[in-house]
Amino acid sequence: MNAKKHFQDNITFLFLFILAVLYLTPIFIVLMNSFKGRFFISDAPFALPNVETFVGIKNYFSGIAKTGFIQAFGYSLFITVFSVAAIVLFTSMTAWCITRVKSKVSSLLYYLLVFSMIVPFQMVMFTMSKMANIMRLDNPVGIIVIYLGFGAGLSVFIFSGFVKSIPREIEEAATIDGCNPIQTFFLIILPILKPIIITVAILNTMWIWNDYLLPYLVIGSNYKTIPIAVQYLQGGYGSRDMGAMMAMLVLAIVPIVIFYLTCQKYIIKGVVAGAVKG
Amino acid sequence: MQKMPNKYYAFFTLPTIIAFVISFLIPFLLGIYLSFTEFTTVTNSQWVGVSNYIRAFTDDKNFLNATIFTVKFALVSVVLINVFAFTFALLLTRKIKGTNIFRTVFFMPNLIGGIVLGYIWQLIFNGILINFGVDITYSANYGFWGLIILMNWQMVGYMMVIYIAGIQGIPAELMEAAEIDGANSWQILKSITIPMVMPAVTICTFLTVTNSFKLFDQNLALTAGAPARASAMLALDIFNTFYGRMGYEGVGQAKAVIFFLFVALVVLLQLRSSRSMEIEN
Numbered sequence: 001m002n003a004k005k006h007f008q009d010n011i012t013f014l015f016l017f018i019l020a021v022l023y024l025t026p027i028f029i030v031l032m033n034s035f036k037g038r039f040f041i042s043d044a045p046f047a048l049p050n051v052e053t054f055v056g057i058k059n060y061f062s063g064i065a066k067t068g069f070i071q072a073f074g075y076s077l078f079i080t081v082f083s084v085a086a087i088v089l090f091t092s093m094t095a096w097c098i099t100r101v102k103s104k105v106s107s108l109l110y111y112l113l114v115f116s117m118i119v120p121f122q123m124v125m126f127t128m129s130k131m132a133n134i135m136r137l138d139n140p141v142g143i144i145v146i147y148l149g150f151g152a153g154l155s156v157f158i159f160s161g162f163v164k165s166i167p168r169e170i171e172e173a174a175t176i177d178g179c180n181p182i183q184t185f186f187l188i189i190l191p192i193l194k195p196i197i198i199t200v201a202i203l204n205t206m207w208i209w210n211d212y213l214l215p216y217l218v219i220g221s222n223y224k225t226i227p228i229a230v231q232y233l234q235g236g237y238g239s240r241d242m243g244a245m246m247a248m249l250v251l252a253i254v255p256i257v258i259f260y261l262t263c264q265k266y267i268i269k270g271v272v273a274g275a276v277k278g
Numbered sequence: 279m280q281k282m283p284n285k286y287y288a289f290f291t292l293p294t295i296i297a298f299v300i301s302f303l304i305p306f307l308l309g310i311y312l313s314f315t316e317f318t319t320v321t322n323s324q325w326v327g328v329s330n331y332i333r334a335f336t337d338d339k340n341f342l343n344a345t346i347f348t349v350k351f352a353l354v355s356v357v358l359i360n361v362f363a364f365t366f367a368l369l370l371t372r373k374i375k376g377t378n379i380f381r382t383v384f385f386m387p388n389l390i391g392g393i394v395l396g397y398i399w400q401l402i403f404n405g406i407l408i409n410f411g412v413d414i415t416y417s418a419n420y421g422f423w424g425l426i427i428l429m430n431w432q433m434v435g436y437m438m439v440i441y442i443a444g445i446q447g448i449p450a451e452l453m454e455a456a457e458i459d460g461a462n463s464w465q466i467l468k469s470i471t472i473p474m475v476m477p478a479v480t481i482c483t484f485l486t487v488t489n490s491f492k493l494f495d496q497n498l499a500l501t502a503g504a505p506a507r508a509s510a511m512l513a514l515d516i517f518n519t520f521y522g523r524m525g526y527e528g529v530g531q532a533k534a535v536i537f538f539l540f541v542a543l544v545v546l547l548q549l550r551s552s553r554s555m556e557i558e559n
Contacts, residue, residue: 001394004483009372009374011372012369012372013374013375013376015369016370016374016376016380017380019378019380020380020384023287023383023384023431024383026398026399026402026431027398029398029401029402029405030398033401034430041401042404042405042408043408044405045401045404048407053331067447071338075541086293090293090294090297091294093289093290093291093293093294094290094291094294094295094466096290097282097286097287097290097291098291100282101281101282101287105287107396109291109295112298112303113298114549116302116306118488118541118542118545119302119306119538119541119542120491120492120513120517120532120537120538120541121492121494121513122494122512122513122517122537122538123306123309123534123535123537123538124301124302124305124306124309125415125517125520125534126309126312126520126527126534127305127308127309127312127531127533128301128302128305128532129307130305130319131301131304131305131308133302133303135300137300145296145297145301146297146300146301147301148293148295148297148298148301148375149298149299149300149301149302150301152297152298152302153302156294158312160406174474176503180286180300181282181286181289181290182282182286182289185290199519201357202423206389210375210389210391210392210393210394210495211389211516212391212392212393212494212495212498213389213494213495216530226391227391227392227393227394227495230393230394231393231498231499234499237336242401245344247396247403249397249398251390252390252394253394256389256390257386257389259389260386261382262387264382267389268381268385271289271388271436271439271440272439272443275440275442275481275482276443276481276484
């Protein structure tokens with residue numbers, strides 16, 4: 001029995017190992033091609049660079065210059081960090097308030113927010129981008145408001161589920177001690193919310209960092225985030241610089257991989273918690 | 279805290295409400311209204327009744343094709359992604375060495391954005407297809423299976439971690455009892471593991487269905503609908519209708535409303551049917 005289990009485990013390990021190598025292959029192919037000359041990529045993407053095709057990091061220079069990648073990285077970082085911060089702060093406040101204060105306004109708000117989760121983006125993209133334009137939200141600061149509005153549904157939903165599990169006695173004790181609701185929330189509730197804040201922050205970071213269509217429609221003509229910069233390289237027919245493209249794909253993946261490897265534990269936990277609640 | 283003075287209630291809810299009204303609620307209501315009008319800007323619109331809805335299907339076959347393509351894509355990808363994810367999860371809960379590294383690797387593609395994923399796979403598919411003298415835009419079938427492979431690469435790891443959590447949540451006593459009763463591993467899988475992870479199946483089907491229906495970035499980057507919009511899914515077709523040609527904004531908005539109703543219906547039906555398969559606790 002033991003020998004059989006041992007054998008099965010080895011087969012499973014071998015199978016998973018081959019699968020893992022296959023899983024990583026696409027990324028290695030892109031990395032490898034990013035060091036080849038632009039005309040040697042499309043024809044033979046699986047060939048290793050050789051003396052003739054190797055160009056060092058030339059593609060990276062041309063890609064960065066063509067797309068304004070440094071700026072794009074800055075915009076992506078700015079928009080993601082501040083949108084996620086705004087979403088976490090404001091939706092946790094809202095979720096706590098509407099969960100605790102039972103009123104018609106609270107339940108209307110809750111149902112509207114939950115409803116917004118099933119509405120596909122295409123339903124509102126045209127009118128929303130016009131609204132953003134009219135209200136002067138079509139810049140990297142204004143788009144934070146848009147992200148707060150779109151992220152509110154899922155985030156309030158997840159926070160509300162968690163708030164229900166916090167005993168009311170804690171808040172009542174705080175009120176008796178003379179805390180007003182603002183003090184109660186920031187001094188008592190917010191620290192308790194910490195694990196779920198990480199979940200909400202991670203889910204929203206993954207969404208906003210990779211989001212293409214929303215920023216493209218709202219700010220895309222003046223400010224390029226990373227996905228917009230990559231798509232921009234596509235250019236007109238036939239004129240695509242494959243070398244620059246490969247280099248930009250690598251540069252777009254690197255920050256994500258670093259983020260993933262440093263906070264892997266929280267990301268996987270957050271995704272599971274978010275999925276189970278959502 | 280059953281009651282809260284209004285000024286505090288406003289303090290807690292207004293920032294979210296304002297952002298929500300500006301970016302979602304008004305655009306949503308305005309979108310429904312505009313789908314019954316002909317317009318080029320939001321402020322200049324003329325009521326045309328349901329003609330946009332009719333034109334969505336009659337002006338060309340794009341919307342109908344996109345609907346069929348999307349439904350087929352959703353069906354195939356939901357089944358494949360969940361079967362693979364569940365299989366991976368079973369293999370990764372056998373307590374073999376390297377489990378954590380495998381999990382890390384399988385989950386990683388999920389964090390890469392759709393546009394970047396699309397171009398990574400475009401390179402690979404075209405690199406293979408060039409040997410046959412064609413590329414991914416040669417036929418809608420290539421685009422279809424290309425998207426299926428891409429989405430599996432992206433989503434299987436995500437669903438896998440949800441299934442792993444589900445499998446690990448099964449009480450050990452159940453497994454032991456079954457083993458003592460002499461159940462083989464197939465019987466355990468069929469009578470214990472699968473019924474016990476039904477809640478995870480609900481979640482994963484829900485996520486894969488909604489993701490498949492709303493797919494846009496990957497579709498845009500991989501084929502952009504080529505050849506001749508035959509591989510365009512619903513979201514991309516709506517985008518093309520809005521921004522591809524002048525004078526079709528109303529039709530685009532009507533398509534968007536149909537798309538919304540369609541997604542809402544699918545979500546409701548799916549949640550109802552899989553909830554009924556879960557075990558009552």
